[in-house]
Amino acid sequence: xxxxxxxxxxxxxxxxLLFERPMHPYEMGRLLRERDKxxxxxxxxxxxxxxxxxxxxxxxxxxxETVREGQRPERTVYALTDAGHAELHDWMRAEVSTxxxxxxxxxxxxxxxxxxxPAEAAELLATRLAALTEQVDxxxxxxxxxxxxxxxxxxxxxxxxxLALLDAERAFVANLIELIKQPDFGQVWHExxxxxx
Amino acid sequence: xxxxxxxxxxxxxxxxLLFERPMHPYEMGRLLRERDKxxxxxxxxxxxxxxxxxxxxxxxxxxxETVREGQRPERTVYALTDAGHAELHDWMRAEVSTxxxxxxxxxxxxxxxxxxxPAEAAELLATRLAALTEQVDxxxxxxxxxxxxxxxxxxxxxxxxxLALLDAERAFVANLIELIKQPDFGQVWHExxxxxx
DNA sequence: GGGGTCATGTAATAGGTTACATGATTCT
DNA sequence: AGAATCATGTAACCTATTACATGACCCC
Numbered sequence: 001x002x003x004x005x006x007x008x009x010x011x012x013x014x015x016x017l018l019f020e021r022p023m024h025p026y027e028m029g030r031l032l033r034e035r036d037k038x039x040x041x042x043x044x045x046x047x048x049x050x051x052x053x054x055x056x057x058x059x060x061x062x063x064x065e066t067v068r069e070g071q072r073p074e075r076t077v078y079a080l081t082d083a084g085h086a087e088l089h090d091w092m093r094a095e096v097s098t099x100x101x102x103x104x105x106x107x108x109x110x111x112x113x114x115x116x117x118p119a120e121a122a123e124l125l126a127t128r129l130a131a132l133t134e135q136v137d138x139x140x141x142x143x144x145x146x147x148x149x150x151x152x153x154x155x156x157x158x159x160x161x162x163l164a165l166l167d168a169e170r171a172f173v174a175n176l177i178e179l180i181k182q183p184d185f186g187q188v189w190h191e192x193x194x195x196x197x
Numbered sequence: 198x199x200x201x202x203x204x205x206x207x208x209x210x211x212x213x214l215l216f217e218r219p220m221h222p223y224e225m226g227r228l229l230r231e232r233d234k235x236x237x238x239x240x241x242x243x244x245x246x247x248x249x250x251x252x253x254x255x256x257x258x259x260x261x262e263t264v265r266e267g268q269r270p271e272r273t274v275y276a277l278t279d280a281g282h283a284e285l286h287d288w289m290r291a292e293v294s295t296x297x298x299x300x301x302x303x304x305x306x307x308x309x310x311x312x313x314x315p316a317e318a319a320e321l322l323a324t325r326l327a328a329l330t331e332q333v334d335x336x337x338x339x340x341x342x343x344x345x346x347x348x349x350x351x352x353x354x355x356x357x358x359x360l361a362l363l364d365a366e367r368a369f370v371a372n373l374i375e376l377i378k379q380p381d382f383g384q385v386w387h388e389x390x391x392x393x394x
Numbered sequence: 395g396g397g398g399t400c401a402t403g404t405a406a407t408a409g410g411t412t413a414c415a416t417g418a419t420t421c422t
Numbered sequence: 423a424g425a426a427t428c429a430t431g432t433a434a435c436c437t438a439t440t441a442c443a444t445g446a447c448c449c450c
Contacts, residue, residue, distance in 0.1 A: 008437080008438085009300070009302060009305040012305065012306075012309060013305070013308075013309060016309045016311075016312050019312055024402090025402085025403085026401060026402060026403085029402095030401095037308060040300065040304040040305050040307070040308040041300060041305045041308070042300040043438095044438085044439065044440085045402090045403090046404095046438070046439055046440070046441095047437085047438060047439075049402095049403070049404085050437075050438065050439095051438095054437090074402085074403090075401090075402070075403095088312060089312075089313075092306065092309065092310075092312055092313055093313070093317075093321055095302055095303070095305070095306035096303075096306050096310065096313065096318060096321040096322060096325060097321040097322075097324040097325050097328075098324070098325065098328060099303070099325060099328055099329055099332065099366075100301075100302040100303070102299070102301050102302070103206070103237065103238060103239040104297075104299050104362070105206060105292055105297040105299070106292070106293075106296070106297070106358065107237040107355045107358055107359060108206040108209065108210070108237050108238045108292070108355075109209075109289065109292035109293050110237070110354045110355040110358055111210075111234060111237040111238070111354075111355040112209060112210060112213045112289065113289075113293065113354065114213075114351070114352075115213050115216055115285060115286075115289055116286075116289055116290070116293065120290075121293060124290055124293040124294040125293060125294075127294040127295070128293060128294050128295065128296060131294075131295060131296055132296055135296065152383065152384065152385050152386075153382070153383075154311070154382070154383040154385065154386050155311075157307045157308075157310065157373065158304045158305075158307040158308040160369070161303065161304055161307055161366075161369055162304060164365045164366065164368065164369040165301075165362060165365055165366070167365070168361045168362055168364070168365030169296075169358075169361065169362070171361065172357070172358055172361040176354065185350070185351070186349065186350075186351040187349065188349050188351065189349075189351050205409080205410085221430090222430085222431085223428095223429060223430055223431085227429095240410095241410085241411065241412085242430090242431090243410070243411055243412070243413095243432095244409090244410060244411075246430095246431070246432085247409075247410065247411090248410095251409090271430085271431090272429090272430070272431095
């Protein structure tokens with residue numbers, strides 16, 4: 001509840017799409033897919049209709065017309081209202097200028113790692129390290145391919161960010177593995193498991 | 198739906214707490230707070246009772262006894278079942294060994310940044326950079342203080358991870374700001390806004 | 395012309411957050 | 423003794439995901 005009437009990032013994406021031109025929900029879905037937004041924004045078809053409805057109730061979008069082609073269900077075309085335009089701009093400014101507290105799964109896992117035995121943890125971390133390395137390579141390859149296809153680098157900034165995060169995590173994990181192997185690290189941790197069956 | 202019957206990270210934390218000893222929900226909440234888990238796991242009191250119920254239905258925990266002290270509401274003490282013990286271990290292994298796809302808000306923002314004018318974006322990013330720097334400093338100071346109080350470094354791994362991510366983002370943002378300032382960067386972006394009112 | 399898959403939604407269900415309640419304890 | 427805070431939950435309300443439907447189009 002960032003105090004905004006609608007706070008789901010998918011809603012922000014919808015506002016951004018309608019900033020280009022009015023369209024109906026299915027088209028939004030198609031564009032999001034074509035532009036690979038699934039990689040950076042979590043959603044599914046159900047949530048798309050949901051947020052469009054939320055935006056409608058909030059007055060940020062309005063139904064512009066309802067057309068029916070043949071026997072297919074009616075498609076409602078939505079357009080940005082003035083309030084929606086303002087919200088898009090203001091919301092984007094907030095998202096760019098202010099970091100949002102995140103709760104990555106791995107942070108939770110780290111904070112609970114005590115329940116695993118140290119040696120086991122080290123093994124699992126090695127597996128993770130391998131997976132991360134693969135992901136880094138995959139992202140690098142994909143962005144290189146996309147740019148060779150002529151896509152402007154501006155449209156790949158989110159992938160460069162992803163890469164930065166992945167790489168930082170890779171370094172962290174590699175370092176943690178070495179740490180755990182050192183005998184003087186995590187005395188309490190070892191002791192806790194010594195007393196267990 | 199990682200195909201697990203209960204998938205909320207808070208549930209993992211609850212299992213981990215019950216691995217230490219049986220306890221009632223309110224005590225879980227108190228321990229989570231005392232140990233600063235709020236920083237790494239998103240939850241509120243409502244969700245605590247919710248996940249305990251989910252775990253109960255899934256058979257991972259069982260009500261051990263219900264005590265009443267004075268006129269206070271009854272407190273139900275829960276304990277791990279064998280299935281819960283197995284789930285905790287298996288789930289932890291998965292969380293540590295396998296990266297989970299994340300959707301940070303900033304990644305969404307980057308992928309929609311086109312709706313802002315380049316100069317505006319650069320300014321907002323500078324604000325973000327300052328905020329990130331403050332956060333980095335704050336985390337460094339807090340962990341240093343905690344260690345000086347005698348807390349073992351093992352218990353601060355999630356903070357070191359946080360630091361790694363924050364720092365990577367800082368570097369990324371600083372670099373992006375410079376990029377945007379270069380005149381040959383983001384031609385399409387500039388053009389898109391040239392045609393707008 | 396029958397079997398996929400595209401197009402287009404709605405409805406049912408589960409998940410999660412906020413608001414509401416209320417006795418006990420402690421502080422001043 | 424009144425105010426603040428702790429202890430302890432339940433209920434109401436959103437939000438989000440999954441399941442269900444169904445006509446059109448395309449491929450073999």
